[in-house]
Amino acid sequence: MPSSESRTVARDAAAVLSREQEREEHLSRLIQAGLAMAAERDHDVLVERILLEAKALGRADGGTLYLRDEAGTALRFAILRNDSLNLAMGGSAADPVTFPLLRMETPDGRPNYHNVCTAAALSGHTINIPDAYESEAFDFSGTRRFDAGTGYRSQSFLTIPLRNHTDEVIGVLQLINAMDEHGTVVPFSREIESLVEALAAQAAIALDNQTLMRAQRDLLDALIKIMAGAIDAKSPYTSGHCERVPAIAKLMAEAACSATDGPYAEFGLDEAEWYELHVAAYLHDCGKVTTPEYVMDKATKLEIIHNRIHEVRVRFEVLRRDAEIAYWRTVAEGADEAEARATRDAEIARLDDDFTFVATCNIGGEFMSPEHMARVRCIGDRPWVRHFDRTAGLSWQERHRQAECPPPPPPAVEPLLSNRPDHRVDGYDFGEIYNLCISRGTIAEEERQKINDHIVVTQRMLDQMPFPRHLARVPEIAGNHHEKMDGTGYPRGLRGEDMSPLARMMAIADVFEALTASDRPYKKPKTLNESVRILSLMVQDDHIDPDLFELFLSGGVHTAYAEMFLQPEQVDGVDVDAYLRIAREARARRRGHAP
Incomplete structure (x- = not known):
């Protein structure tokens, strides 16, 4: 032992x-x-x-x-x-x-x-x-x-x-x-x-x-919301755009994540990817900080900082007053009063008709015919007499612009509407005839290009930001929402297969918000059905993703968004089945199959 x-x-x-x-x-x-x-x-x-x-x-x-x-x-x-x-x-x-x-x-x-x-x-x-x-x-x-x-x-x-x-x-x-x-x-x-x-x-x-x-994330959230809020606040007519687009994008992503069949049956987002979409959606229009307010807010063709139709109306008022003075002068000189009155009344009626036409053109519309453009030029050629110095009370920039082609001293005969050299400023043409002859809407071509350039600026700004790895796709998601499935979008001309699903969702969200927005000065808000119909036309033209358009409808994104943001009078019936057929036919065409 x-x-x-x-x-x-x-x-x-x-x-x-x-x-x-x-x-x-x-x-x-x-x-x-x-x-x-x-x-x-x-x-x-x-x-x-x-x-x-x-x-x-x-x-x-x-x-x-x-x-x-x-x-x-x-x-x-x-x-x-x-x-x-x-x-x-x-x-x-x-x-x-x-x-x-x-x-x-x-x-x-x-x-x-x-x-x-x-x-x-x-x-x-x-x-x-x-x-x-x-x-x-x-x-x-x-x-x-x-x-x-x-x-x-x-x-x-x-x-x-x-x-x-x-x-x-x-x-x-x-x-x-x-x-x-x-x-x-x-x-x-x-x-x-x-x-x-x-x-x-x-x-x-x-x-x-x-x-x-968490503090860094809160700071980033605050910064992107401040940026989005600043862009919305920059213009009273786009306020809410940078808030509403993320709502649509997130509704679409939820519909895709909930899909049990079809192309998005396996689609899913983890917490980091949801946050990536959140950041991208709020920053999708950050480049608009460089877009001038007088372009973003241009509600009429003659608007810059204010609506210049008031200046034009004063010239018509002067011509009408001239007609009254001419009438009394001829009567005082012994002319036939009835004949003089008829001449005056005809001149006043012509002025009333011409101003009404010019004012209507200033509002803008879907299309302006060449005949209407010719009439604007004809009205513009009519002379009127200016009796005050056009160089008085100007800023030094305005005087500098007029120095190249100084106006004649008063009294001076000038056209009723004009395209003057000093109307051309920093690449923009503020000429009255030029702007009144804009063929569609209220935005001139160079102004439209400046608006479109916001996406280029957005991409440039986002590319310069040192996003961490889990936010690396923010520039792609945010910066490609003006691209189209057929490659005709801008600025990169990407095709559908070149874009991520989230970027294609952003494209639909951006269009749908713009169609339904009730705070735009240049158009009436479209109803829910009108907006869905336009989206269906874009699907047929191969501009937006037919699979996502189908999810947009079958997932109830359009109705959920309507409940949150649309006015009651905008919410009308939508024939979902008819539009779903359009989406499926478009998908078949994209894949080379007969519908």
């Missing part, structure tokens, strides 16, 4: 081996916990993992994690767990923590060292209490009341401050009732204290990183 001494040596060796194995297990668990915490992105899951790992390392029956509030004046309960009481609040638990904040100052404004948690936060030191009922250093009256109400006994406490990378205390981890292998409550050993402190250090870094990431 082995001697007593040899048995003792064997037991000691086994104990040493057991402790070494336990240390290795603790170290392994500590490493794995650190890796898991560093990778966790969900805040509730992270705080729960921190507390559960700390409880496991410390063999604790219960625990609480407190986080400092934004003002830094209190600790708030983030999560609470107690095995004996089967108590779970905060974290992923359905029940939130309902306990009040722990104030860092007493009512008289002094540091609150009475509470063990606030004391640990204020001092930055770990506090290890073997038995709270024997401690006189801290106020455990609240703990005793809790115990009295639950029949529990909160005995050993380990309270550890969480320090971030700047050595600031951002929270407190507290474990309650360490348990030995027999289930008996014991004090937290120094070895356990060191292990939990190591875990707390990693937890603080993980929490701080998550806070910093």
Whole structure:
């Protein structure tokens, strides 16, 4: 038989081996916990993992994690767990923590060292209490009341401050009732204290990183919304565009994610991709910051900063007054009064008719015929007499422009409407006849090009932004919403297969918002059915994705958007089945099959 001494040596060796194995297990668990915490992105899951790992390392029956509030004046309960009481609040638990904040100052404004948690936060030191009922250093009256109400006994406490990378205390981890292998409550050993402190250090870094990431995301969100809001606020007539387009794009993405058959049956977006769409949608028109307001807001053909029809009307008023003066002059000179009156009335009727025509042309429309353009020029050639100096009261830029072709001194005979050299400014032609003869709408060709150039500026701006990897597709999604499936879009002339699904969604969202918008000065808002009909024509012309148009209808995007943003009078019936047939026929044509 082995001697007593040899048995003792064997037991000691086994104990040493057991402790070494336990240390290795603790170290392994500590490493794995650190890796898991560093990778966790969900805040509730992270705080729960921190507390559960700390409880496991410390063999604790219960625990609480407190986080400092934004003002830094209190600790708030983030999560609470107690095995004996089967108590779970905060974290992923359905029940939130309902306990009040722990104030860092007493009512008289002094540091609150009475509470063990606030004391640990204020001092930055770990506090290890073997038995709270024997401690006189801290106020455990609240703990005793809790115990009295639950029949529990909160005995050993380990309270550890969480320090971030700047050595600031951002929270407190507290474990309650360490348990030995027999289930008996014991004090937290120094070895356990060191292990939990190591875990707390990693937890603080993980929490701080998550806070910093959330702050960066909040900052980016604020910046893009400020940018979108500035663009919308720049013009009262496009206010809301940068808010409404993201709503349509997200509705379309949701419809695609919900599809169970068809081309988008396997489509899905993870959290990062949803955020990528969010950022891209809000920044899709960021280049409009460079578009002049007098182009964006041009409600009539003669509008620059103001509607110049008022100047034209004054010239007509002058000619009408001239007709009245001519009538009285001829009568005073002995001419036949009836004949003079007839001449005056004919001239006034002509002026009234000509001004009404010019004013109607100024409003713009779908099409202006060559005959109407010729009449504008004919009216414009009519002379009138200017009696005041046209160079008086001008800015130095206006005087500089007129220096190349100075106006004659008054009295001067000038055309009623004109295209003068000083009307050409920075690549724009503000000539009255030129603008009144715009064939469609109110925007001249160079103005339209400037508006279209906003997408080039958008692409340039987004390409210069150092987006992180998870936002790398923002320039593509945001910058290609004016491209078309057949390659006739701008500015890159991409075809459908060259664009991502999200970029093709943005194209539909941008068009549909513009069609239904009720805040445009140059057009009436179209009804829901009119807007869907125009989208169907674009599908037939191979301009927008027929598969997405089908999802737009079958997923109820059009009705969901109408409920959110359209005026009641805009919401009319839509023959969804008829438009779905158009989408399917267009898809068949794109794939080379007979419809």
